[in-house]
Amino acid sequence: MSAGGRFRGAAADLAMGARMAVGGGRDGWTRAVLTALGVGIGVALLLLAASVPGALDARQARGDARDDLRMGQELAPAANTLLVSMVETEFRGRPVRGRLVRPEGPDAPVPPGLTRLPAPGEAVVSPALRDLLDSPDGALFAPRLGGARVTGTIAADGLAGPGEFAFFAGDDRLSTERGATRLDRFGGGLPGEGFGPVLMLLVAVIFVVLLLPIAVFLGAAVRFGGERRDRRLAALRLVGADAVMIRRIAAGEAAAGALLGVAVGGALFALGRQLVPLVTLFDLSVYASDVRPPLPLVGVVAVAVPALAVLVSMVALRAVVVEPLGVTRRGVPARRRLWWRLLLPVVGLALLYPLTGVRDDGSATTRYQVAAGAVLLLVGTVTLLPWATELLVRRLRGGPVGWQLAVRRMQLDSATSARLVNGIAVAVAGTIGLQMLFAGVAREFTTATGQDTTRAQVQVQLPAGPDTAAAVQRLVTAAGVTGANSTLITTAAADGVENALVEVRVGDCAALAEFARLDRCADGDTFLSRAPGAATVAPRATLIVDGTTRWRVPADARSVPSRPTPAGWEQSGVLITPAALGGATLAELRGEVFLRLDPDAPDAVEHVRNAAATIDPTMAVTTLTEVRESDRFADVRRGLYIGVVVTLLLIAASMLVGTLEQLRERRRLLAMLVAVGTRRTTLGWSVLWQTAVPVLVGLALAVVFGLGLGAALLRMVQAPVTVAWPVVGLSVALGALTVLLVTGLSLPMLLRLTRPDGLRTE
Numbered sequence: 001m002s003a004g005g006r007f008r009g010a011a012a013d014l015a016m017g018a019r020m021a022v023g024g025g026r027d028g029w030t031r032a033v034l035t036a037l038g039v040g041i042g043v044a045l046l047l048l049a050a051s052v053p054g055a056l057d058a059r060q061a062r063g064d065a066r067d068d069l070r071m072g073q074e075l076a077p078a079a080n081t082l083l084v085s086m087v088e089t090e091f092r093g094r095p096v097r098g099r100l101v102r103p104e105g106p107d108a109p110v111p112p113g114l115t116r117l118p119a120p121g122e123a124v125v126s127p128a129l130r131d132l133l134d135s136p137d138g139a140l141f142a143p144r145l146g147g148a149r150v151t152g153t154i155a156a157d158g159l160a161g162p163g164e165f166a167f168f169a170g171d172d173r174l175s176t177e178r179g180a181t182r183l184d185r186f187g188g189g190l191p192g193e194g195f196g197p198v199l200m201l202l203v204a205v206i207f208v209v210l211l212l213p214i215a216v217f218l219g220a221a222v223r224f225g226g227e228r229r230d231r232r233l234a235a236l237r238l239v240g241a242d243a244v245m246i247r248r249i250a251a252g253e254a255a256a257g258a259l260l261g262v263a264v265g266g267a268l269f270a271l272g273r274q275l276v277p278l279v280t281l282f283d284l285s286v287y288a289s290d291v292r293p294p295l296p297l298v299g300v301v302a303v304a305v306p307a308l309a310v311l312v313s314m315v316a317l318r319a320v321v322v323e324p325l326g327v328t329r330r331g332v333p334a335r336r337r338l339w340w341r342l343l344l345p346v347v348g349l350a351l352l353y354p355l356t357g358v359r360d361d362g363s364a365t366t367r368y369q370v371a372a373g374a375v376l377l378l379v380g381t382v383t384l385l386p387w388a389t390e391l392l393v394r395r396l397r398g399g400p401v402g403w404q405l406a407v408r409r410m411q412l413d414s415a416t417s418a419r420l421v422n423g424i425a426v427a428v429a430g431t432i433g434l435q436m437l438f439a440g441v442a443r444e445f446t447t448a449t450g451q452d453t454t455r456a457q458v459q460v461q462l463p464a465g466p467d468t469a470a471a472v473q474r475l476v477t478a479a480g481v482t483g484a485n486s487t488l489i490t491t492a493a494a495d496g497v498e499n500a501l502v503e504v505r506v507g508d509c510a511a512l513a514e515f516a517r518l519d520r521c522a523d524g525d526t527f528l529s530r531a532p533g534a535a536t537v538a539p540r541a542t543l544i545v546d547g548t549t550r551w552r553v554p555a556d557a558r559s560v561p562s563r564p565t566p567a568g569w570e571q572s573g574v575l576i577t578p579a580a581l582g583g584a585t586l587a588e589l590r591g592e593v594f595l596r597l598d599p600d601a602p603d604a605v606e607h608v609r610n611a612a613a614t615i616d617p618t619m620a621v622t623t624l625t626e627v628r629e630s631d632r633f634a635d636v637r638r639g640l641y642i643g644v645v646v647t648l649l650l651i652a653a654s655m656l657v658g659t660l661e662q663l664r665e666r667r668r669l670l671a672m673l674v675a676v677g678t679r680r681t682t683l684g685w686s687v688l689w690q691t692a693v694p695v696l697v698g699l700a701l702a703v704v705f706g707l708g709l710g711a712a713l714l715r716m717v718q719a720p721v722t723v724a725w726p727v728v729g730l731s732v733a734l735g736a737l738t739v740l741l742v743t744g745l746s747l748p749m750l751l752r753l754t755r756p757d758g759l760r761t762e
Contacts, residue, residue: 013245017252020232021260031228032257034661038221039261039305041653044268045214046301048646049207050293051273052639058290059160065187066112066158068099075182079105082117083180085171085618089609091132091141092602094283096165098144100617102174109185111168113158118170123148126159126166128280140603143610145169146617156287162277163285171617178463179618201370203636205437205713208374209430210643215308216382217423217651220658221261222254222309228665229253230316250313258309262302284638336390341383345705348376352712370716374433377709381429381701382422388697389414401678402685409690418694419658421739423651425698428735429706431644435727436710438637440719445633450568451624455514455594456485458608459567459622462591462615464490471615472591478611480604483596485566487511488589492543492574494553502537503573504545504586512575514594516560524579526554529562534572543574546587554580566594566624652738659746663687667753674754687750688743695739699732706731 022032068084075081087098103117110117118124123145125133130153132138148169159166174180233246241249273291293301351373355366393410462471468488476484487507494502505512509521516529530536536559537543543551553574564570597604605623612619663670670683706728711721 010248013248014252017249018256021253021256034657035257036260036264038657039258040264040268042214042218043262043265047269047293049211050297051291055286055290063160067187070181070183077104080107080184081182082108083174083182085174085180087617099168100171111186113154118168120170120172121148122151123167123169124152124154125150126154126164128163129165140606144613161285163280204371205374206640208371209434210647212378213423213427216426219312220419222258222312250317251310254309254313255306258306262305336387341387345377345380348373355716378426378429381425381705384701385698386415386418389418389694402682403689405686406689421694421698424735425702428731429702431731432706432728433709437713439724440714441717445630446627449628452566453624456566457597457624458595460593461620464588464590468591472593474611475593479607480598480601481595482598485511485514485594487592489592490545490586490589492545494537494543495541506576516575517563523577525577526557526580527575528557528559529573531562531570531572536572537574549587551584648738652742655742656745660749663749663753670754680754684747691743699735
């Protein structure tokens with residue numbers, strides 16, 4: 001045959017396969033729609049994943065454009081300068097970015113997102129903050145605006161995301177003496193915290209863990225209707241079609257369904273990105289315009305998905321080509337071989353093992369090697385699941401009717417049941433490995449603050465001024481405050497302490513006992529606290545405050561050991577009770593207040609922040625915590641949680657489509673069983689067992705391979721190999737819950753398919 005004839009023959013075979021993908025009347029169209037929907041969900045998720053880096057870059061670009069932090073830059077007042085003061089606060093755990101502004105001339109810069117600077121008494125807020133102010137909770141936040149009237153809304157180019165709480169307020173009291181920053185433009189600030197090699201390793205593995213389940217499910221989605229397709233191709237083989245022709249027809253059918261799925265996926269992605277601004281996960285939100293995958297990656301997805309569909313179909317054709325009569329008669333397939341299924345995870349471990357101790361290597365080659373090793377190790381879960389399921393069900397006997405129906409079905413075709421849970425198994429295995437790595441390296445990115453949250457939960461620093469005592473009283477009487485420790489502090493030079501300043505703290509005996517270990521105390525006493533290794537002030541020493549005010553330490557001042565403050569600081573200083581001053585003044589003292597909050601009043605800290613805002617909007621209200629972690633590490637972990645949630649939801653949706661397709665394919669058999677007296681509840685249990693057995697096997701394999709991946713990754717970063725069993729249990733429970741939810745949602749379809757009209761055929 002000439003080359004042209006061979007080409008025409010191949011094209012005819014491919015076209016025949018494409019027609020078979022959508023042919024066959026209502027049954028064929030239903031199968032095509034379900035396949036396209038399953039593939040489309042996977043494609044939409046791939047496009048979403050491809051959009052994540054660009055969306056984060058867009059957020060970062062908007063943040064850089066509005067940056068107003070200046071380090072070491074001094075400007076003189078001019079017509080084009082602006083005074084800015086930061087108001088960084090929170091509302092019920094969500095950060096709020098506030099700025100007070102005061103123009104110094106007609107050409108003062110206007111921040112992105114604003115058309116003009118707000119005048120004194122005016123505020124411009126983000127849409128999310130405006131919605132909060134208009135809600136019943138708005139009254140609890142309104143005092144942070146200092147009584148300013150909301151006159152406008154910040155546009156998108158001035159916000160990191162649509163869910164961000166932010167505001168600009170005008171204030172004519174700002175000055176550099178009160179801590180304001182002078183600038184002549186926005187943007188051009190300091191670069192943010194970078195990624196180290198360990199964080200890059202985390203990011204690489206996260207992408208593998210989140211994207212591999214999608215690829216696994218895409219391989220399962222293109223096999224929707226696989227049993228009936230195999231019988232149809234086997235029939236063609238029996239009537240004379242050769243192996244090459246069968247493969248071409250199968251390739252055309254798979255490619256047609258996958259291309260339809262790519263189109264559906266594009267439509268789902270376009271629809272879903274419009275809903276993105278409505279969702280805020282872990283304080284992260286983006287605009288619809290940010291969710292835009294790069295065109296090269298779109299092309300890769302458009303080509304790779306049909307190629308994957310053709311590859312999966314070719315792999316599944318072995319039984320059709322070699323033994324078509326057995327496929328037609330639904331014979332028990334040959335036992336699966338084990339050796340090549342073990343080869344993939346072994347190769348994966350072989351790739352990861354040489355990287356032990358790679359913590360100082362942040363090269364791209366290392367990341368690719370880690371990604372390849374993780375992929376092969378996790379794919380071992382997919383390859384072993386059908387073999388392990390077959391090994392288990394082969395030995396199952398007896399039991400209720402529903403159990404026997406499920407067992408027999410799995411004995412005839414365990415791969416179909418296992419195929420649907422592959423994505424969940426891979427996701428759980430990857431999540432376990434990642435959580436082990438996160439737990440192992442968390443100590444590198446978390447710092448013990450030394451703060452004692454049992455003594456106080458909030459710290460407030462008050463500026464010096466004549467109304468400091470009244471301001472302290474306002475904080476102490478805020479709703480939800482159950483106790484307080486307030487002192488007045490300053491720093492002074494002292495005789496005998498060279499080139500150093502000592503802390504001077506004034507308060508009653510109960511307050512001073514929080515900063516030193518006092519044996520006894522009465523009003524009029526003075527104490528010299530000493531910290532280990534620090535210089536101390538001697539009795540009769542002269543303290544010089546602000547270079548002018550002098551105060552002599554009493555001769556009977558007692559030396560006492562210092563005590564760490566609730567904020568974790570410990571230092572030497574002079575502790576003075578009010579009567580010991582004898583009417584003297586130590587210039588203007590600033591205040592420091594430690595507050596204890598009612599644990600049963602969740603909004604107590606909000607009332608404290610409101611009280612502080614009425615004193616000074618820029619006043620820092622610090623929530624004490626025992627540990628503090630790196631912002632980048634927190635961002636990476638937050639990204640993992642978002643990705644896991646989205647992946648599980650979409651895999652569950654795809655699994656539901658696959659389960660419904662399997663039930664539809666067996667509708668005549670199900671209707672026949674009901675017609676001969678089988679109860680519908682029995683069939684429901686049968687469907688549940690058909691899903692539960694592969695799930696149990698898959699989750700067991702997921703635990704084994706997840707622990708193996710986690711151990712390998714921990715060895716790479718030289719961290720001790722430890723297992724957080726509660727995390728393992730939670731990951732397994734989430735996977736099992738996802739599958740059970742899918743099974744429950746499929747029961748209404750099962751009841752509809754078992755009606756008598758399900759026996760109708762053409």
